[in-house]
């Protein structure tokens with residue numbers, strides 16, 4: 001079987017008139033890549049990216065997204081710059097937040113992504129609270145068979161997933177697959193992956209309920225009500241595990257007292273490995289839902305620069321793991337991520353990287369891993385703060401293997417470097 005082609009422009013020898021933005025354009029225009037011809041006149045092209053989080057300093061710089069917007073327009077397409085609502089509800093930062101549509105659009109503007117800077121609409125593709133979805137049945141799903149594809153991506157003619165490739169605190173790495181499995185699903189898909197769906201949510205201490213009703217007002221699916229004593233009742237068949245009720249109800253409980261006082265809880269903590277497998281169930285449903293008519297509607301660009309161990313939703317930007325690598329493109333989400341994982345593994349660590357310094361965060365502490373500074377050594381996953389220590393060395397591999405098991409691409413690829421040759425002067 002022939003290998004999937006992954007095209008790349010690297011970061012070597014950048015100079016005047018030859019920035020990485022120029023190289024992005026040359027990649028786009030390369031005749032073997034075929035991106036120009038993939039877009040037809042008048043088609044809506046959803047550019048699905050990550051808007052970054054509050055005070056994040058490593059999210060994808062707006063100029064890369066703007067360049068893609070310009071290239072889509074030049075090819076005759078109508079660009080939409082898209083993102084999905086984040087899970088949870090941020091009661092502290094309601095104005096600039098990932099956890100509701102208006103807040104996320106406003107946060108994106110602060111991060112440099114807005115209608116003026118993009119020259120395109122900047123929109124939430126799944127609505128105000130992540131419930132505007134198109135349901136896709138994925139029979140092959142190991143845990144999630146009913147996938148909540150963001151409606152905006154369903155109705156666009158083409159979807160171009162543009163990611164900063166980096167590590168990820170929960171999934172080992174974040175690239176095209178993570179965008180498909182979390183970024184392109186509504187809160188139901190995110191909740192299903194992280195919290196195991198509505199059947200895993202329950203009211204642990206109804207006796208603590210004061211009857212204030214805040215959780216009932218915010219629940220997007222009417223999955224909460226009062227009983228005859230005005231104590232909260234949860235209806236798992238309606239619940240999408242968005243956890244907004246958790247945040248609303250528990251906001252004023254000091255963190256140290258939370259476990260003994262919490263009203264809402266999960267019945268079973270979903271293990272990290274299972275969470276990643278659930279994400280890839282979603283990813284397969286997203287691919288199926290977008291390409292349901294057999295058309296070729298999805299493509300992927302991974303911008304492998306600013307490669308931290310943290311994801312875009314972690315407000316700490318963090319030090320880099322390895323030097324900048326370049327920009328990769330493929331029509332296969334597994335092949336492009338596999339190529340990025342392999343490039344990061346091959347690269348040497350950067351001084352002051354988490355491999356050298358370790359991490360010490362309120363969320364957890366990870367000791368330095370000196371061998372991860374060496375070329376040809378595993379790096380991704382070793383510094384994933386939310387992953388348990390035993391799962392860190394296998395979490396990145398789990399993501400790739402789970403996606404492959406879902407049949408959405410190939411791990412066999414040919415990496416073709418199409419960086420423009422410099423003319424000798």
Ligand code: SF4
Nearest residue numbers: 209210212213215249
């Ligand atoms: S927010 Fe908490 S205290 Fe208020 S009604 Fe809901 S469960 Fe009860």
Ligand code: SF4
Nearest residue numbers: 219239240242243245
């Ligand atoms: S009950 Fe809570 S977790 Fe379930 S949908 Fe409503 S707000 Fe979300």
